[in-house]
Structures are given as structure tokens and as C-alpha cells.
Amino acid sequence: MTTPVIHITGMPYVPGTVRGELQRGLKDNPAGKIVLLEQALTDPFELPPAGFVMVDGAPFSHDLIPLMGSGVPGILITRSQADALYTGMELVLNGATGLLTTDLSVYVPPYEPPVVSTVSTTEDGEAVSLRVSARSQQVVQCAVESSAEAIGLLRSEFLVPEDGQLPDAAFYSSTFRKMCESAAGLPLTIRLFDVAASKRPSWLPLTPVDAGVLGRQGVRLYADEPVHSIYRAQLQAIDALAPEFEVRILLPYVADLAELKYWHADIKRQLAFPVAIGAMAETPSAALQLHEWLKVVEFVAIGCNDLMQCLFGADRDQPELRRYLDPYAPTLYQFLRQVADAVQDQIDEVQLCGVLPQLPGIMPPLLGLGYRVFSVEAALLPYLRQTIAGTHTGEASMLAEQICSARSSVAVRELLG
Template sequence: MTAEMTGIGVSPGAAYAPVARLAPVPAPPADTGPEPDPAAALARAKTALEAVAADLDDRAEAASGTTADILDAQSMMPRDPALADQIEKALAGGRSTPHAVIEAYGFFRSALEAAGGYLAERAADLDDLRDRTIAVLLGRPMPGLPDPGHPFVLVAKDLAPADTAALDPAKVVAIVTEQGGPTSHTAILAKSMGLPAVVACPAAAALADGTEVLVDGGTGLIVPDPEPGRVRRVLDAEARRNAALEASRGPGRTADGYAVQLLVNLGSQADLAAAAAVDSEGVGLFRTEFLFLDRETAPTVDEQVEAYGQVFAAFSGRKVVVRTLDAGADKPLAFVDHGDEPNPALGVRGIRLARTDAGSSLLDDQLTAIAAAAAKHSAEVWVMAPMVATPGEAAAFADRCRARGLPTAGTMIEVPAAALRASRVLDGCDFASLGTNDLGQYTLAADRMNGALAELLDPWQPALLDLVSLAAEAGREAEKPVGVCGEAASDPLLACVLVGLGVTSLSMAPGAVAAVRAELSTRTLADCAGMAARALHSDDAAEARRAVAAY
């Protein structure tokens, strides 16, 4: 019997089915050297790029919400004129057409990896776009999903958004990847679809097609050829979990009645209707970047008032926490001169952009628009700034908000310095929200999309939980709310740990709310505190998971 395997569970649930592997991409032909007609070769390459983009457009049109947004963003990459320019350069340098395409994509992949942060998260996506372009050039089928004719566990080295978006939950019952991390597109899309998923499991390379496997997306455990009794127990527990999800309603409460606000994260207007329909207490993280990125000029105040008003109207009577623009450095704006930075991941982003004249004007306009939209609706509007590192930054931002009629101003805690000095940070503002994705990568000095470091990026890392505990304790002492709006909040078991640490609200992907609410309802506040103590006394993420599961 093959040994059990462990990875990072990124989407809870359990499933049992045979493995079907994503077919490997065929190797490109050998580089045959200069093309006899470089202009014609470039034209063929551009035709292939457009075919890839058009295919992604079709997939986006058939999808919705987060999936459609991701595919729309993907389709823009092959159409970037800079990519065609790089192909032209490679052709002029003597490359054959397929290898000119490979070299061009490689150029931009390296640039994204060097940028770090958000852009580094997109570097792996270029590999899939490259493979699709090569397939079109060579007349091969584009990469696609297996279809063995029965439900299966999809196993792959990694999954591109185009593949994940095409999954049919009636056929694919779980996902296992050798690479990836907790914030990869695979994790995000699997969670939105409700599919159990485990990433960063290198041992999965040994799983052959047809092998029966039991997958637990909560614990990250994969059991090849499990005993029938074990399968029955796990699937019975999964059936009970699903029944509890169906019955899950109302505000968040522990078993002994302790209130924990359960909120949703919102990243675009395309997700608005679905997010508003979820039985939640509001929005804990409204990302506003969608209004600013991928455009040549800044949105006007009127444009912003309209966009924010739509969100406030959809969540009438509920809380909406608006995060001001988190751009700059690794998410550059076309209409702002960011200059050159040797390390963009640690550069001018978030609230730091307001140090520049252009960034300060953008922030003033945004706060003016938020206040104007809030005045027209009954949503309870809170505002918070990203990438705050010092008490002075938090206080200055709060003053700026209040000067524009926004009474509740807070800060994101995603920089270790802000967590360590949370009591002083909270002196100058009204609340804090922990962004565990960035806080984790900065605490462990591990890039969020570096698969080799995935275990360091696990939100169960005790060092990260130590900082959450410090911030929550500061909130208790100041009698100010401290929530979590990172991916950690969407893990039902970890959510209980966070509550045990003193967190007062949890904001997550809309599809995770029912599972978190159901799990919390089975635990008393004392249970949550006991789970938190177990996690804090562990040496690493894997031990923390095991200790809490055994509690």
C-alpha cells in the first residue's frame, strides 16, 4: 500500500475516487534556427496569441464571478503588444518561431518573479499561456482536462486558471497539485467551487492514473488505496458536514453564544450579486483595486461614487469595510510614475503611495467618493488603509478619513511591525483587520507564490498566529475590534483558533461562510481558546494542525 501523503489543504471537504492526471504538455520541437521570413513568422505568432486570447474570452463568457474575472485578466496577457515585441526581437536574434514565443514569455515571467508580491503570483500563469500558444502554432490540441468517463480526483503538477475554470464538479470531486500555495488561483477557484483541494504536495507525482485515493481538503491528507472502513467513516463525516452546512443560518456564534461577525471578501462588481446573497453580516474586505488597475487614467470621483454606491446598496443595513487602494510597486498604475525600485515587494504600495503628490491626490479623491456614496445609502461604512507599518501612519489616515466625514477608520495589519506595536497603532484608529496572506509572507520571509516555500506560507504557522494573538490582545485592551480578512479566516478549524486568540470578526470567500459558521457552532469559546493554545505551542504548521485536530 502506498504511504499517506500530506500537502496544504486549501479547500475543505473530503472525496474518494480514482486519480486522473492532467496530461503533461508535449515538449516543443528543437530550435531549428532563423526563420526564412521573420515577418511571416511574427504574423503566425500573433495569430496564435489571438487564438489563445479568444479561447480565454469564450471561457470567461461561459463563467461568472471570480472565475470570469480571472479569465478576463488572463486574456489580456497574450494581447499585450510588449509580448509581440519580444517575440519579434527573438526572431531577429535567430530563434525559430516556437522558441521565440518561449523566450518572450520567459522574459516576462522573470520580470514578474522579480517584482514579487501580486505580480509574482501571476508568473506561473504565463507558463500555461505559453503552452497554449505553442500548441496553436504546432497544430496540437490546447492543454485540457482528462475525461475518463467517471468521477475522479484531478492530479496535476499545477493548474492554470483556464483549466480550473473548466472543471465540472459533477466529474471532478477533488483537486491535488504538486505545486502551488494557499493563495494560488487553484486554491481560490477550488474554494469558490466548493471542491476539496490540496496543494503543495510533491509526493503526488507518484500517483498513477486509476489509483483510488481519499482526499481531505481540510487537513491536506491524501490516502492512496485506503481501507474501506476508513473511506466509510470519512465520507459519513463529510455527509454530516454537508448537512450542517445546509442548516447553517444566522449570525456567527460559538456553541455557548459568543458572537463572532462573519463577513465576506469582495473583489469586483462581478461578484457583487453572489456575495450579497450569502447569509453574512456584511463585507469585511472590499478591495477597490478593480477600479484603478488596467486603465490609462484614474477613475473620476463620480465614477467611484457610482461603483461604491452599488456595493453599499447591495449590502444595505449591513457593514461594509472598504480597503483604500492597494496599488503601487507590485501593482503599478499606468497613470502614476512609480519610479524604479530595487525590491518592489517591499516598496511603495498601499498607504505608502500617499507619500507622493499623485498618490495623495488619489487617496483624497477616493475618500471623498466613499463618503459621498455612504451618505446616499444605509450600509454601515468603515474604511481601512493597507500596508500600515507605524502608529503615525494609522493616526494620520484616521484623521484624513474623519476630515471627509467618514467616522470609522482603521488599518490593515499585514506588516509585522504593525502587529508588534498593535496597541499603539490602535491608539490612533478605530479598528484593525489582519491580512494574513501578506502578514504571513513578510513574517516568514517567503514569497507567496514560491512553491518550494509553501509550508512557510501555511496560515497555520505558529509565528503568524503569535502576531495575530498580539494584535487581538491589543484590541481587547483597547476595546476595539480586531478581525481577520485573509485566507486563514476561510479554514473552518483555523477560524476557531483565531476566535480563541481573540479575533472578533472573520471575513472570507463567500462560499466559506456556511462552513465556518457551522464549525464555530460546535465549539465553545473555551474550546476555541484550548485549540489556540495547542496551535501556539506547536513548532510548525503541520504540528499545529495535528495538535488542533486531536484536541
């Protein structure tokens, strides 16, 4: 009796095609295996598997970002899809299309990809800036080795003392210096302490008003202790490093122009050495103000993960709500077009961050909308450079228009192939 072929179509997450036996979890040596994960990683892979399949994952959550950062090919599937899988079965996984199948004939052995210039340029010669988002010294070093243009986003909230105590100016002076030295001359943008309900240190109590996804986070906490002391300690450390290194400051989760002006002025008062200051727009109302913000700050960043959370009204960290945060929704691209059109010739001062631009197939329409600056995971730089090199901006503009005019997410996925 012939065993029926299993074809599962999940959500594409990290590109790459691999073949291997299915293993549940990471308890055993995962080398060469396709690992089925039922909970997110708390630490990077010690021994990376050939590929991963995440069950009921929230693709834009804080928990899954390290999986994307691993560069290991992977997809996301539902619990009902996972029920068809069993340990030891031989599978082919395609992270770019979302395919997981027992049809081994579709597997094409890996080959060395063509060498693409470390300078990111589209097929028709448009320059694109690929920077790296980092949370550790190891990732900063990887960015240098991968010829990133800059560290576009250093997530300072993940830099914590080993003893778990409240960080102070001495800690940040030492830690930020190590980051700058590891960057080896690359410009480094430090996002100031950015805490939310899903990434809260033990020394910061969670109050009812802070518990929700739209509660107090980012700069909303800067006036209150103990976060105010951390804010000042970080600025003190940056001010001491600024004469030696090319550092920039990024304010997280700014809501409006008045809030931006207040904290911009406060930072200027505390710094003796001039440092470029930027702000992060992570809500729809903030993103629509960027043309005004750029009259105050030197650059801005759009946090696509939180932006989508607000735009679609769904908690990014809840797997049960993942269908609402739809990276193929035409309304998302209509909104991003509106933002790009509003900033016009200052689009090069707008940096897109988050999962969205790194998902397979998404970079071309973003280029078509006019975006040219991205902060991404270091492990995905080769794939994104190759994607950019194969994209003609004229064709990408037409694709973006088609996506904005599409009637459904299904139609968008068809347009993206």
C-alpha cells in the same frame, strides 16, 4: 498483481471530501473530476470541478486566493508527490485533512450538512462576526445570499475600467454605488487602493523600489501620482455615497502611528460626511501598535497574509518559499496572542483577514486567543459557521495555550487533529 494503494498527504486548503477521476488542467470539461492544477487560476472556474490538487502552490499568495474563494475542496502538494499521479486514476480527496488516496473505501458519500444558524455563535454562546472579503459585485451578492454580517473588505484595486485605463472619480462613483446596492443594506468596508508588486496595473510603472515585497505599497504610494489621484477619486466617490449607504474606509499597509495620523487627518479633511475610518496592520511592528491605533481610528484589520510574510521573512507569492510561511508554527500563535492581549477589551474592533482563519482546523485556536471578527471568502461561510458552532471557547482557549507552548509545527498539527 495488486496495484499498490497510493496515499498522499498534502496541505489542507479548502475543506470537503470528494471522489472522482484525475484530470490534468481545465482544458476539458472538469465537472465531476479532481483536477490537477500546475498554475493558478486567472479567472474563477467556469465549470467547477469536484475538487482540485494544486502542485507547488503558494497558499498565501494573491494567485491562490481565488481558488480558496471558489469553495471547491482542494489540497496543495509538491511536484514529487504529483509524479505518482496519472490521468484517469480514481481518487478520494479530503480537503480538510490533506489526504489524496486511491483507497476508495475511505470515501463517505456527501450529505446535506446540518442547518446552522446564519448568526455565528460558539457552542457556549459567544457571538462571532463573519464578514466577507470581496473583489467583485458577484461576490458581494453571494455574501448577501449567504447571510454574511457585512462586507468586511472590498478589494478596490481589483475594480478597474474595462478599457484598462486609469480609473477616475466617475468610474468609482458608479462602481462603488453598484457594490453598495448589491450589498442590500449590509455594512460595506472599502479598502482604499492597495497595490503591490504582485498586483500592479499596466498604467502604474514598476520602479526598483516598488519591486520587492517590502517596497512601496498601500499608503506608501498615496502621495505620488498617479496613485494620489486615485486615492482622491475614491474618497470623492465614497463621500457622495455615505449619506445613503453604511460605508467604512480602510487604509491599507499602514506602518506606524505617525503615518496613520497623517492619512486619517487627510481623509477627514476631504470628507464632508462622517465615515468610520480604519487601518490595516500587515507587518509585525504595526500589529503591536493596535492599542495605540484604536485611539485614532474606529477599527483595525490584521492582514494575516502579509503579516506572515514579514514575520517569517519569506515572499508569500513564491512557491519555493512556502514551507517558511507555516500556518502551524507555534511562534505565529504566540505573536497573535501578544497582539490580542495588548488590545484587551477592544478585540471586537480587530478584524482578522486573509487565508489563515479559513484554513481547516485553524478557526478554533484563533477563537481561543480571543479573536471574534473575521473577513473571509463567501463560499466558506457554511463551513466556518459549522466549525464555530462546534467550538467551545473554554476548550479553544486551552487548545490555543497548548499550541503556543508546542515545540514544533508537527506538534501543533497533532493538537489540531
